[in-house]
Every structure is written in structure tokens, then in C-alpha cells.
Amino acid sequence: MTAQNDNKTYNQPLGGNEMPRFAGPSTMFRLPSQTTAAGLDIAILGVPLDIGTSLRPGTRFGPRGIRAESVMTRPYGMYTKAAPFDSFQVADVGDVALNTFNLADSIAIIENHYHQLLQNNVKPVTLGGDHTIALPILRAIAAKHGPVAVVHVDAHTDTNDHMFGEPVAHGTIFRRAIEEDLIDPHKMVQIGQRTTGYSADDFEWVRQQGVRVVNAEECWYQSLAPLMAEVREKIGTETPVYLSFDIDGIDPAFAPGTGTPEPGGLTSTQAIEIIRGCWGLNLVGSDLVEVSPQYDTTGNTALLAANLVFEMLCSFPGCLRRD
Numbered sequence: 001m002t003a004q005n006d007n008k009t010y011n012q013p014l015g016g017n018e019m020p021r022f023a024g025p026s027t028m029f030r031l032p033s034q035t036t037a038a039g040l041d042i043a044i045l046g047v048p049l050d051i052g053t054s055l056r057p058g059t060r061f062g063p064r065g066i067r068a069e070s071v072m073t074r075p076y077g078m079y080t081k082a083a084p085f086d087s088f089q090v091a092d093v094g095d096v097a098l099n100t101f102n103l104a105d106s107i108a109i110i111e112n113h114y115h116q117l118l119q120n121n122v123k124p125v126t127l128g129g130d131h132t133i134a135l136p137i138l139r140a141i142a143a144k145h146g147p148v149a150v151v152h153v154d155a156h157t158d159t160n161d162h163m164f165g166e167p168v169a170h171g172t173i174f175r176r177a178i179e180e181d182l183i184d185p186h187k188m189v190q191i192g193q194r195t196t197g198y199s200a201d202d203f204e205w206v207r208q209q210g211v212r213v214v215n216a217e218e219c220w221y222q223s224l225a226p227l228m229a230e231v232r233e234k235i236g237t238e239t240p241v242y243l244s245f246d247i248d249g250i251d252p253a254f255a256p257g258t259g260t261p262e263p264g265g266l267t268s269t270q271a272i273e274i275i276r277g278c279w280g281l282n283l284v285g286s287d288l289v290e291v292s293p294q295y296d297t298t299g300n301t302a303l304l305a306a307n308l309v310f311e312m313l314c315s316f317p318g319c320l321r322r323d
Contacts, residue, residue, distance in 0.1 A: 012085050013075050021071040027092035028127070028309070029070045034091045037120040041088035042313065044125045045117075046095040047110055050292075051103045052132030052170040054163055056259040058292030062302075063095060063127040065257075065293030070306035080276060081322045082314035090313065093117075107136045107168060114140030125312055127305075128289030130259065131158060131170040134244050135177055141285055142182040145240040148284065149187035150174075151231060153274055154246035155262040157193055157213065159206045170290075178209055186210040187235050191227070191274060192219065192249035195262045216264055224270045228277020235281055243278055243286035243312065245271075247305055255304055257296025268304055275311040279319075286312045 014030035027033050028044045037043040046063025053059065075085045084090065096113045099105040114137050117124060126137060131154070141148055152158075152174065159175040161167075168176060174190075177183045185206075193203060194216035207213055212234070214227065235241060248258045251265035266274075291305050313319070 008089075010085055010087075010089055011091055013073075026067055028067045029073055032091050034093050037093055037117050037122040039089060040091055040093075040120065040122045042090045042125055042316065043093045043117060043122045044090065044127065044309070045093045046127040047098070047129040047133040048095055049098055049106055049110075049129040049133050050259075051100065051106065052168070053130045053259050054169065054171060056292060056295065058294050059128055059130045059259060059290055060100070061293050062129055062289070062291035065299070065302040066127050066288070066291055066305045066309065067092075069299055069303040070309070072303065073306050073310045076322075077310075077314050080314055083320045083322055084310070084313035084316070087318055087320045088313070088316065103132070103168070107132070111136035111139050115143065118144045123283070123316060124285045125309060126285075126287040126289075127309070128287055128291070131244075131246055131289045132168065132173060133289065134287055135168060135173040137285070137287065138177050138182045138242060139180070141240075141242055145284055147181050147184045149235045149239045149241045149281075150183050150189070150244060151241065151274070151278060151281075152188065152190045152244045153192050153249040153266070153271070154190065154244075155192055155194055155216070155248045155260065155265055156246075157190055157203055157206050159202075174206070178206075184239070187239055188212070189214065189231050189234065191224075192216050192266050194264050216266060219266060219270060224273040225277060228274060231277065232280050237280060238282060240284040241278070241281045243275070243283060245275070245286070245288050245308060246290045247288065247301060248290050250304070255296075255301040257292050257294070257301030258290050259292050260290070271304075271308060272311055275308055275315055278315040281315075281317075283316050288312070
């Protein structure tokens with residue numbers, strides 16, 4: 001479907017009264033699909049990688065699972081009054097064709113894919129896939145925008161120096177990204193880190209670089225709207241910002257379908273508050289990673305992920321807010 005706003009035609013999700021939600025296209029939000037990002041403001045794509053994981057595999061099925069559950073997501077934010085599909089030209093541009101037997105090669109493939117994607121004036125919204133994918137994406141993002149600010153939601157800081165001797169895996173990516181000057185660490189905020197680690201360095205190294213780490217315990221029993229007001233003040237409105245959201249930042253009571261679940265996490269409400277709190281920042285891209293559908297027989301993890309992706313669309317600059 002398409003709709004017109006300000007003399008421009010925008011893609012629209014296929015509505016549930018036009019085609020039953022259990023039928024129709026299997027794209028994200030049942031949007032039209034494209035093979036390139038030409039003409040788009042926002043491109044939704046999948047990166048079905050799970051060979052960078054350290055515990056439970058299965059995030060290769062994340063993009064497909066999130067797309068399947070996105071059929072229940074409607075095009076209008078009832079509370080925020082946000083209308084992303086009347087604001088941006090959005091389409092599903094498919095999945096990155098990875099080398100499922102070689103992590104290093106897959107990382108190179110992802111980086112090249114995003115370099116090509118970003119030759120268009122488009123903002124990528126990525127369905128993961130394990131969190132390793134954020135490093136090659138950030139390499140392409142930084143090549144276009146320079147070092148970016150980052151809002152990172154996760155149970156872990158992902159700043160290990162290595163994992164089993166490997167410098168790149170899902171637990172090392174933000175250390176590499178800081179070392180490679182892809183990120184301005186003084187404009188990076190990590191939210192939701194918790195439970196046990198190997199040493200204090202698990203959280204302290206990143207703090208020493210200037211990153212603000214907001215442990216999950218600091219979030220318990222309260223709204224995160226005040227925190228996000230501080231984040232917006234810290235980052236400002238001009239700096240390009242990348243939002244990286246690991247579903248394991250949310251407590252497994254709400255999102256059990258993930259590879260490295262940790263108790264004591266954020267609630268689904270707090271997750272929504274964080275993403276809505278990015279409204280006003282200069283978002284240039286985002287990801288939702290680490291959904292492993294097979295560990296959640298209800299589908300609720302992928303359903304929550306799909307709704308969080310919708311909230312991401314609503315938080316990009318320029319999204320209409322209807323009266």
C-alpha cells in the first residue's frame with residue numbers, strides 16, 4: 001500500500017482489514033520490499049548471524065522471527081501520536097547474504113553491504129542476528145558520519161578484549177569500536193548492564209574511556225524518562241547517534257528468547273521509555289539484536305522486538321506527531 005502526505009507517496013504496512021494478519025507478505029510490518037535502498041528514507045534489513053555467539057545459538061532466525069511477529073504492529077502510535085509511515089519512505093530490503101561458516105568473512109560482507117547501502121541517503125534499521133553485527137555496521141556508519149554517539153541497551157558492556165582469543169565476537173564489539181574511533185565514548189551511554197562478571201574491569205574499562213554505564217540496579221523500580229532526558233542533554237541534538245538494542249537488556253521474564261539471558265533486567269515498559277527517549281536525538285541508524293526465537297515458544301520475545309523496532313521508527317528525526 002501507499003499513502004500521500006505533502007504531495008509525497010509513502011509505503012504503508014498492509015492492514016489487517018485488507019488481508020488477514022496470518023497471511024500476506026512476510027516482510028517487516030508487511031511493508032513493500034525492495035532489492036535496493038534507492039528512494040528510501042529508512043531501510044529495514046536483516047543480518048541473520050549467530051556464529052559470533054558464546055552460549056546459545058539461534059539468532060540466525062531472529063530476523064525471520066521478528067518479521068513474523070510484526071504483523072500485529074499497527075502504523076500509528078496511540079500515546080506518542082507518532083506516524084512513521086506518513087513521515088518516511090520505508091521498505092524491507094531483505095537480508096545480508098552471509099558466509100554462515102566464516103565469521104571474519106561475514107563481518108567483511110556486512111561492512112561492504114552497509115557501505116553500499118549508505119551510498120543512498122538512507123538510515124538503516126537492522127534486525128539481528130547476534131551483536132557482532134554492530135561492529136561492521138558502525139564501521140560503515142562512521143565512514144559516512146564520523147565518530148557517532150551511541151545509546152546501547154544490553155545486559156553486558158560487550159567490551160571484552162577477546163573471547164577465546166578472538167578479537168571480534170559479540171562480547172568484544174564496543175571495545176573494538178572505541179579503539180577504532182567509530183564511537184565518541186564521551187557521548188556513549190550503556191543501559192541495563194548487570195549480574196556477574198569476570199572482574200571489575202568488565203565494567204570499569206569502558207567507564208575509563210568516558211562512557212556512562214547505567215547498571216540495571218540503577219533502573220529498578222522507576223521510570224527511565226528522567227534518565228533519557230539526561231542522555232539527550234549529554235549527547236545534544238546535532239551529533240549523529242546510533243541506537244544499539246540487545247534484547248537481553250530486558251529481563252528474561254519479558255524476553256526469554258535470547259542467547260545470554262541475565263536476571264534482574266529492564267522491563268518491557270522501560271525498554272519502550274528508552275527508545276521513545278531518543279526522540280530529539282539525531283538518530284542515523286539502529287539495530288535490534290540477539291533475538292533467538294526457539295527459546296521462547298510463545299513468540300513474545302520477537303513480538304516485543306517488533307514493537308521496539310516500531311518505536312525506533314517513531315524516534316527518528318522528522319517523524320510526524322499528530323494532534
